[in-house]
Amino acid sequence: xxxxxxxxxxxxxxxxxxxxxxxxxxxxxxxxxxxxxxxxxxxxxxxxxxxxxxxxxxxxxxxxxxxxxxxxxxxxxxxxxxxxxxxxxxxxxxxxxxxxxxxxxxxxxxxxxxxxxxxxxxxxxxxxxxxxxxxxxxxxxxxxxxxxxxxxxxxxxxxxxxxxxxxxxxxxxxxxxxxxxxxxxxxxxxxxxxxxxxxxxxxxxxxxxxxxxxxxxxxxxxxxxxxxxxxxxxxxxxxxxxxxxxxxxxxxxxxxxxxxxxxxxxxxxxxxxxxxxxxxxxxxxxxxxxxxxxxxxxxxxxxxxxxxxxxxxxxxxxxxxxxxxxxxxxxxxxxxxxxxxxxxxxxxxxxxxxxxxxxxxxxxxxxxxxxxxxxxxxxxxxxxxxxxxxxxxxxxxxxxxxxxxxxxxxxxxxxxxxxxxxxxxxxxxxxxxxxxxxxxxxxxxxxxxxxxxxxxxxxxxxxxxxxxxxxxxxxxxxxxxxxxxxxxxxxxxxxxxxxxxxxxxxxxxxxxxxxxxxxxxxxxxxxxxxxxxxxxxxxxxxxxxxxxxxxxxxxxxxxxxxxxxxxxxxxxxxxxxxxxxxxxxxxxxxxxxxxxxxxxxxxxxxxxxxxxxxxxxxxxxxxxxxxxxxxxxxxxxxxxx
Ligand code: GAL
Numbered sequence: 001x002x003x004x005x006x007x008x009x010x011x012x013x014x015x016x017x018x019x020x021x022x023x024x025x026x027x028x029x030x031x032x033x034x035x036x037x038x039x040x041x042x043x044x045x046x047x048x049x050x051x052x053x054x055x056x057x058x059x060x061x062x063x064x065x066x067x068x069x070x071x072x073x074x075x076x077x078x079x080x081x082x083x084x085x086x087x088x089x090x091x092x093x094x095x096x097x098x099x100x101x102x103x104x105x106x107x108x109x110x111x112x113x114x115x116x117x118x119x120x121x122x123x124x125x126x127x128x129x130x131x132x133x134x135x136x137x138x139x140x141x142x143x144x145x146x147x148x149x150x151x152x153x154x155x156x157x158x159x160x161x162x163x164x165x166x167x168x169x170x171x172x173x174x175x176x177x178x179x180x181x182x183x184x185x186x187x188x189x190x191x192x193x194x195x196x197x198x199x200x201x202x203x204x205x206x207x208x209x210x211x212x213x214x215x216x217x218x219x220x221x222x223x224x225x226x227x228x229x230x231x232x233x234x235x236x237x238x239x240x241x242x243x244x245x246x247x248x249x250x251x252x253x254x255x256x257x258x259x260x261x262x263x264x265x266x267x268x269x270x271x272x273x274x275x276x277x278x279x280x281x282x283x284x285x286x287x288x289x290x291x292x293x294x295x296x297x298x299x300x301x302x303x304x305x306x307x308x309x310x311x312x313x314x315x316x317x318x319x320x321x322x323x324x325x326x327x328x329x330x331x332x333x334x335x336x337x338x339x340x341x342x343x344x345x346x347x348x349x350x351x352x353x354x355x356x357x358x359x360x361x362x363x364x365x366x367x368x369x370x371x372x373x374x375x376x377x378x379x380x381x382x383x384x385x386x387x388x389x390x391x392x393x394x395x396x397x398x399x400x401x402x403x404x405x406x407x408x409x410x411x412x413x414x415x416x417x418x419x420x421x422x423x424x425x426x427x428x429x430x431x432x433x434x435x436x437x438x439x440x441x442x443x444x445x446x447x448x449x450x451x452x453x454x455x456x457x458x459x460x461x462x463x464x465x466x467x468x469x470x471x472x473x474x475x476x477x478x479x480x481x482x483x484x485x486x487x488x489x490x491x492x493x494x495x496x497x498x499x500x501x502x503x504x505x506x507x508x509x510x511x512x513x514x515x516x517x518x519x520x521x522x523x524x525x526x527x528x529x530x531x532x533x534x535x536x537x538x539x540x541x542x543x544x545x546x547x548x549x550x551x552x553x554x555x556x557x558x559x560x561x562x563x564x565x566x567x568x569x570x571x572x573x574x575x576x577x578x579x580x581x582x583x584x585x586x587x588x589x590x591x592x593x594x595x596x597x598x599x600x601x602x603x604x605x606x607x608x609x610x611x612x613x614x615x616x617x618x619x620x621x622x623x624x625x626x627x628x629x630x631x632x633x634x635x636x637x638x639x640x641x
Contacts, residue, residue, distance in 0.1 A: 001394070002031060003348055005352065008352065022064055028388075040078040042073065046081070058070075062131070067133055074121065087110060090105060104146050107155055125233030129235075135238065137238070137239050138263070143241065149249035156195070156215075178206040223241060223259075246275060248426055253407070256301075261346070263312035265312060268332070269287065269319070270315060270322045296429075298343035299433075311345050314336060341388070342397075350366075350377070352366045354372060391607075395605020402590070403444050405446055406429045413490055439592040441585060441592060458481045462485070465488070466487060466488040466503060485569055487504075488502035511562075519536065521534075533572055538570065540557050547561045548560060552570075566580065566583075598614025610638075
């Protein structure tokens, strides 16, 4: 794994640059990511270019032996462009214009902006596409950050109407697909369809779902346009985009398929406060981040990159953008680095080289303080670099035992018609992932169209649509299958399936979901000594050949099994979820053991990596080659099996 850093030479006096790149190389860094916000310094006026500074920065990096990942600067259209073309600006769900003065103010649906983005990307690609230091291109920066996937600009509305016409063919088909006889919502032409916001009460859920699909397609269109230019002008270089954590507003698998490598921006402590965790866990993991959040995203982005993924931004200290911004525990920065190693990242770079004294991110830590002295993370970066050098070439990670199916459509579908305020397909997937990892299982997150061959256990925490392809692969793969509530509960047009849920699973387990209920916080239903149900419960009718493994005290079945397929009719507590996963895993021939809340173990070839997210030391049965025994809080140990 190559280490690097995000470098912003345009924000600093040029007199610092030479020592910057030399100190990077001396620290063990091998690459810089640059350029992704530099448009106003590259093209200070329309058509007038100042390439000199960027040429010199790239050449300096090259001379110091650093590779360059170059960003296209399209996340920050400059003021002159906005003034000349105000129609490129996005509008929020409330119709408000999203003005200049921060970033990501453009609308994905704007053809005018698309042309401008292509123009500046082509100029950059032409200038640096063949530079020997440039090994990769990053398109734009964090699509969707600051809630920018959905826009309600005129361009977006017009684009949506065209997209609807293409998808549904004629308006009668649209009326039928959405079921618009309900409340007299029929349309007479696609031109009459508006954005699904600002309605008296909730707008039609299928309308909102299609709006989200359209918005996602616009991100794909925007990215594809840059990818095509970069491929043509800079052949042989990897094309990447930096995805975010806890973010589901567009189909990352679809954008990932356009790229060579999926990268993501990992801020374990920043995300902790925003994640679906209890107050107790937020306190417990205040300075390390949650034990499974980073691993979840590593695995997800490995799937998005079809095996190839990097961490392109890594938290080095307190960030500026969370509600509160605690500092990492001693050791946590190194721990996060090893976690990326464990999951098979090809590269990892810290955000950012030096803390900026001005601007929105002046309170965000870097590897250096604003006075250019090493910041607290420096020593841990050096330790990671030394450890990697000591280990030498790393074995491939290989396929995990269990696959967890996660898709973006399911998140949108549940959000379009939650039926219970806290229903959330991402949070559910994360809870299942945590349960499986705590049992010591290796978990690959995979899309619903993934090849499932070779997995012993397949988890479907909340797969709302189970299409024919997935149904066939589940039947054919031979794995033990565990599906959670709401699986197979809608068609792709967002209707309740005619056969009733779980549509797509019925060949594996002969059950019918006859009724569902959601439950407010604080209410739980007892399932004897087995555990409790909160949030969601289904009344399931079981046909022949189905065992009821656990039930509620009120008589309803909860855990159903037929052969190698299990169905869970309610949202169960963590302990019961672990018990059920352990049961299915053991039946599939997998070894499981409860590691407790704080310790996680990953396998990479013959390497075993143990991470201690807790507050007490952990004893090892072996002497590690990296780390010490016992493993201290926020510590890592690595050994060979
Ligand atoms: C990321 C973003 C960076 C920077 C960073 C701060 O979301 O890509 O540009 O803002 O957060 O943590």
